[in-house]
Amino acid sequence: EDQVTQSPEALRLQEGESSSLNCSYTVSGLRGLFWYRQDPGKGPEFLFTLYSAGEEKEKERLKATLTKKESFLHITAPKPEDSATYLCAVQDYNQGGKLIFGQGTELSVKP
Amino acid sequence: NAGVMQNPRHLVRRRGQEARLRCSPMKGHSHVYWYRQLPEEGLKFMVYLQKENIIDESGMPKERFSAEFPKEGPSILRIQQVVRGDSAAYFCASSLLDRAREQPQHFGDGTRLSIL
Numbered sequence: 001e002d003q004v005t006q007s008p009e010a011l012r013l014q015e016g017e018s019s020s021l022n023c024s025y026t027v028s029g030l031r032g033l034f035w036y037r038q039d040p041g042k043g044p045e046f047l048f049t050l051y052s053a054g055e056e057k058e059k060e061r062l063k064a065t066l067t068k069k070e071s072f073l074h075i076t077a078p079k080p081e082d083s084a085t086y087l088c089a090v091q092d093y094n095q096g097g098k099l100i101f102g103q104g105t106e107l108s109v110k111p
Numbered sequence: 112n113a114g115v116m117q118n119p120r121h122l123v124r125r126r127g128q129e130a131r132l133r134c135s136p137m138k139g140h141s142h143v144y145w146y147r148q149l150p151e152e153g154l155k156f157m158v159y160l161q162k163e164n165i166i167d168e169s170g171m172p173k174e175r176f177s178a179e180f181p182k183e184g185p186s187i188l189r190i191q192q193v194v195r196g197d198s199a200a201y202f203c204a205s206s207l208l209d210r211a212r213e214q215p216q217h218f219g220d221g222t223r224l225s226i227l
Contacts, residue, residue: 046215096159096167099156101146
């Protein structure tokens with residue numbers, strides 16, 4: 001059964017304190033791994049798609065990497081506006097187009 | 112704004128009533144997905160639809176829940192005879208193609224359903 005586990009559940013950082021969020025996954029055939037950001041009362045906002053091990057993508061202070069078992073979302077010198085819940089999801093070739101989500105990591109960045 | 116539009120944003124129903132949630136996909140998108148987010152739980156897939164077709168309903172409860180995406184108009188998620196356990200945030204997502212690269216699912220801001 002496909003499974004996605006994110007850690008930590010919550011992360012508190014000081015502004016400028018870099019860190020990483022982890023997403024471990026089990027999937028029979030990975031079509032894609034997706035990172036989303038979700039603010040309170042809002043829907044998930046798309047950040048990145050990764051398709052194969054070794055792939056990396058960057059956007060401003062965020063950088064996503066992928067191995068055969070996990071993905072990391074690195075946050076460099078975060079700002080308070082980066083505070084949100086970060087969601088990881090996978091698509092399985094054998095499961096059609098649906099996304100299988102992890103529980104999310106709630107990030108809080110204090111000034 | 113050409114994003115995914117969901118309405119209503121908040122819906123309150125009494126036990127036994129019907130709830131209808133609407134989703135208009137992004138312009139040009141013909142694939143619609145519904146997800147449910149229960150309190151303290153992650154997003155769970157419910158159903159995947161294309162115009163006039165249900166492609167995958169493996170996440171949909173067997174009773175009381177139905178979904179449609181007609182040729183014209185928004186996609187509708189319908190919950191009959193609602194119970195307290197149906198209280199959740201329901202999100203709709205759309206994509207241009209389901210299997211093409213660089214075509215992620217884009218989400219609306221959800222409908223928060225509360226059952227009294």
